[in-house]
Structures are given as C-alpha cells and as structure tokens.
Amino acid sequence: MSIDVARLLDMSQKELDELFEASPAGDIPDGVATGTAIIAPGTRYTETIAQVVNLFAWQGKVFDSAKGVLKNRILIFHVEAILAKVYKAPSWLDGKECIVLDYSDTSIVAHYIRDEIRLIGPGLYLGKVYWGRDRLIDFALQF
Template sequence: MHATVESWLSKTREELDEIYRNAKPGELPTGDTRGTAILAGSLLSKLVAAFARLFAWQGKVFDIFAEDGRAGVLINKITPFSLSFIVAKVYRDNSWMDGKETIVIDYSKTSFFAKVIRDEIREVEPGVYLGKVWWGKKRILDFALTRKQDE
C-alpha cells in the first residue's frame, strides 16, 4: 500500500476533509488504479480496507477520451477476481463538498445499480487521489486511488 494512503487510514473524517479541500483536482487518472476504501475515524479502518480490497472493490480503470483530457469513462474492479463492472462517466465539475473544481465520477446515467452514487476525487500528490463517495446528497465514505506504477 502507498505510504500516503496508509497514513490516511488513521485519520478522522475531518482531517481527510481538510486534505481534500486543500488539494487541486489534478490530472484525470488514466489506466488501472488501485483502490482503498477508508472508513475514517474507525479503529477498524485498516481491517475494513483490507477486507474491501480482498472481497469487494479493488479500484478503477480509467479511459480518458476527450482530446483536452477533461472527460472519459471508467469501470470499477470488483469481487475477489477484479471483474470489471459498473461503468461511470468522468469529468470536471464543482465539488458538492466545497464548490471548488474536482474530478467527478458519475454513475447516474451509466449504471442501474449505482445511479444514486457520485464520487469526487482530487490528486493530493502525483498519482495519489483522495475521494469522497456520495449516496444522493449524503456523503458516506472516503477512498483512495493510486496509479499502479506509483505504488
């Protein structure tokens, strides 16, 4: 696990929110990324992250297709076999958290199962993204993405 992401596992939700607010959107990720679910403020966050990676969600594969690098699609890798499932649109827009620019992962028009989910990510350091998961307008979880070559 990337050292920055490992340090996030022991942070509170407020500390992660502060990191997110201070980050710029950065570059849209491309290719295969490794995902880490973060249950902020929990003593079990490392266990939850390991369990989620093993049995539920391993990350996302991004395909940025706009010529200006501002939009694309992704597919989530889920199950212990990293099956590609649940497509989303990727684009830049304003964050629901602070109104500043962010990278949005939008499932509303691409997935029956996840249409109420919206993810937002910002690049905290090169190849390392901190994300927020929204269920409708309620934030439910934090997560990290790292580019495979940056681990």
C-alpha cells in the same frame, strides 16, 4: 509531509475533509488504480475494514481518460464493471473544481452514486462517495 495510503487510513474525517479541500482537482487520470476504502476514519477498525473490502468487494478503478469513462474492479476475480462518466465539475463538499465519477446515466446498480476525487500526491487521489447528496465514505486511488 508526504501522504500515502497508510497515512490516509490514520486520518480523522476532519483531516480527510481538510486535505480534500486543500487539494487541486488534478488531471483526469488514465489507467489502472488500486483502490482503498476509508471507512470509519480515525478508528482502529479503518485498516481492517479496508482490507476486507479490497479482498472481497472493490479493488479499484480503470480509467479511460480519452473516452471520459471508468470501470470499477470488483469482486474477488477483479471483474471490470459498473461504468461511470468522468468529468470536472464543482465539488459538493466545497464548490471548488474536482473530478466527478458519475454513475447516474451509466449504471442501474450505482445510479445514485457520485464520487469526487482530487489529486493529493503523485499518482494518489482522495475520493468522496455520495449516495444522492448524502456522504457515505472516503477512498484512495493509487496509480
């Protein structure tokens, strides 16, 4: 079965976790990715919340794989801000390799945030967001 963002928005948290656990880290991406927040997975509110977040708060990420960094595209004006280091390391979810988006040394605002992503399809990554060690939400990145 082919996975796309619409399918991710229909999945339960258990299905998202299983997909993440079954997927390879993939290569560290390069370029602009459209982001979709996956909040309240498996409910009728997930798609609406994703649209509101995308419009007003977070639109995605811009990766520079050569430098091992990214910036988030935020706010209604698509401002590139909130820098993160990008590298491969074990996932906090299952201990297997993932791509870590680490804000601990690069951002005052997002100091406690760690994202983990894995490649789930051509140009499509599934991500997990942590605040400290607590899981917050999932997200998709489409290149």
